[in-house]
Amino acid sequence: MAEFNFKLIKNPLSKENPITIQVLGICSALAVTAKLQPAFVMALSVTVVVAFSNVIISFLRNTIPPRIRIIVQLVIVSLLVILVDQVLKAFVYDVSKQLSVFVGLIITNCIVMGRLEAFAMSNKPFDSFLDGIGNGLGYAVILITLGVVRELFGSGTLWGYQIIPESFYNFGYQNNSLMIMPPMALILVGIIIWVQRARNKELCEKE
Amino acid sequence: MFSNRYIFIYATVLVIVSAAILTLASVGLKPMQDKNIRVEKMQQLLSAVGIESTPKDAEDLFNKYFIEQHAVNAKGEVVASIVNGKQTKGSITPFALDTKKQLALYKANDVSASLPIYICMKDGEKSYVVPVLGNGLWGGIWGNIAFSEDLNTIVGVNFDHKSETPGLGAEIALPDFQDQFKGKTIFENDNFTSVEVVKRADKNNPHQVDAVSGGTITSNGVTDMLKSCLQFYIPYFNSLKK
Numbered sequence: 001m002a003e004f005n006f007k008l009i010k011n012p013l014s015k016e017n018p019i020t021i022q023v024l025g026i027c028s029a030l031a032v033t034a035k036l037q038p039a040f041v042m043a044l045s046v047t048v049v050v051a052f053s054n055v056i057i058s059f060l061r062n063t064i065p066p067r068i069r070i071i072v073q074l075v076i077v078s079l080l081v082i083l084v085d086q087v088l089k090a091f092v093y094d095v096s097k098q099l100s101v102f103v104g105l106i107i108t109n110c111i112v113m114g115r116l117e118a119f120a121m122s123n124k125p126f127d128s129f130l131d132g133i134g135n136g137l138g139y140a141v142i143l144i145t146l147g148v149v150r151e152l153f154g155s156g157t158l159w160g161y162q163i164i165p166e167s168f169y170n171f172g173y174q175n176n177s178l179m180i181m182p183p184m185a186l187i188l189v190g191i192i193i194w195v196q197r198a199r200n201k202e203l204c205e206k207e
Numbered sequence: 208m209f210s211n212r213y214i215f216i217y218a219t220v221l222v223i224v225s226a227a228i229l230t231l232a233s234v235g236l237k238p239m240q241d242k243n244i245r246v247e248k249m250q251q252l253l254s255a256v257g258i259e260s261t262p263k264d265a266e267d268l269f270n271k272y273f274i275e276q277h278a279v280n281a282k283g284e285v286v287a288s289i290v291n292g293k294q295t296k297g298s299i300t301p302f303a304l305d306t307k308k309q310l311a312l313y314k315a316n317d318v319s320a321s322l323p324i325y326i327c328m329k330d331g332e333k334s335y336v337v338p339v340l341g342n343g344l345w346g347g348i349w350g351n352i353a354f355s356e357d358l359n360t361i362v363g364v365n366f367d368h369k370s371e372t373p374g375l376g377a378e379i380a381l382p383d384f385q386d387q388f389k390g391k392t393i394f395e396n397d398n399f400t401s402v403e404v405v406k407r408a409d410k411n412n413p414h415q416v417d418a419v420s421g422g423t424i425t426s427n428g429v430t431d432m433l434k435s436c437l438q439f440y441i442p443y444f445n446s447l448k449k
Contacts, residue, residue: 065213065214065217072217072221075222075225076225078225079229082229083229083232086233086236087236089243090243093247093262094262
């Protein structure tokens with residue numbers, strides 16, 4: 001049994017976060033976070049795909065001819081993505097409709113290919129698995145944060161349940177429609193990056 | 208190093224194994240996916256007549272309210288019927304008809320084309336629901352139109368789309384747009400006029416509704432869809448009115 005390298009899970013959550021530090025996977029982070037539920041399902045799907053493609057590629061890493069390695073990676077990733085898509089269609093049809101093309105686009109999500117090239121091609125399967133889980137969770141943390149903020153202020157609900165009481169609306173409170181638009185997600189990601197850098201000076205570039 | 212031979216064999220084996228796994232998954236999950244699609248179709252039909260449903264109760268509600276379903280051809284003849292769950296005519300299930308295929312046959316002047324019509328009985332009021340299907344800007348649009356017993360007045364509609372632009376064309380799937388259709392009529396003195404989606408529609412004109420701003424092509428798509436699909440049912444409607 002390989003040693004459990006906790007750093008592989010912890011680092012992507014903070015100082016190596018795929019979204020806020022590596023700035024990968026922004027496209028889907030903007031597109032699917034208007035509501036919490038699709039954001040959660042997307043995060044889960046990406047985590048599963050990254051973790052398992054990392055493991056498979058890591059097992060195969062010594063057999064893969066370098067000249068066709070990107071194609072091999074793509075085949076493995078697409079295989080997993082199509083499986084995830086089929087499972088979503090069979091069990092959570094509503095959510096799969098909302099996510100529509102974005103599940104298919106996990107194939108092109110930079111996080112997946114990025115981790116395969118940067119980690120799985122040169123590390124052992126168990127470490128690769130942890131790295132995949134870590135990066136998936138790092139992606140999930142940001143997506144879920146965005147999902148919570150955007151759904152709460154954009155629709156007044158969380159996971160579809162009304163959170164902001166009716167009486168607020170009677171006093172003239174209104175949902176912020178800007179929250180449901182993709183630009184607001186980008187602004188929120190910016191704010192998260194700002195806060196993260198303000199608290200951790202190591203992350204700032206040297207002048 | 209790896210020889211060319213190795214690379215070719217490696218790639219071939221990889222692709223075949225992946226294809227086999229996907230085939231298994233696809234075959235294994237098909238029944239559940241088909242059920243979801245069926246249930247969604249039922250929910251859309253229910254929504255056209257103003258009945259809220261959830262994926263869980265859709266099937267029961269559908270069977271409760273939609274007492275009859277018929278398949279009719281372009282001449283207005285009924286080719287198959289299911290009444291209260293029993294096949295009374297023909298052998299096909301109208302609900303299972305593929306609207307897209309049948310419309311293509313109809314456009315190719317194939318006499319075998321037939322489309323479904325559903326009869327709903329809700330609170331003692333009878334309504335006729337027909338499916339419509341057409342093209343928006345980016346992909347398909349579809350919906351269901353419910354008529355009252357006079358086969359002229361629209362009592363409710365529901366539209367959905369594959370990939371129209373959110374905030375623009377996708378507005379056709381929202382109640383604000385769909386509610387405009389209530390009370391509109393498709394005949395003017397026995398002549399089929401359909402309902403048009405136009406800019407700055409005259410509210411008092413019974414054959415016009417307001418277009419979606421910024422969604423002109425989608426709006427025109429709705430107009431074309433209504434015109435071409437409802438046309439199909441006109442002979443049937445006329446035969447019922449006699």
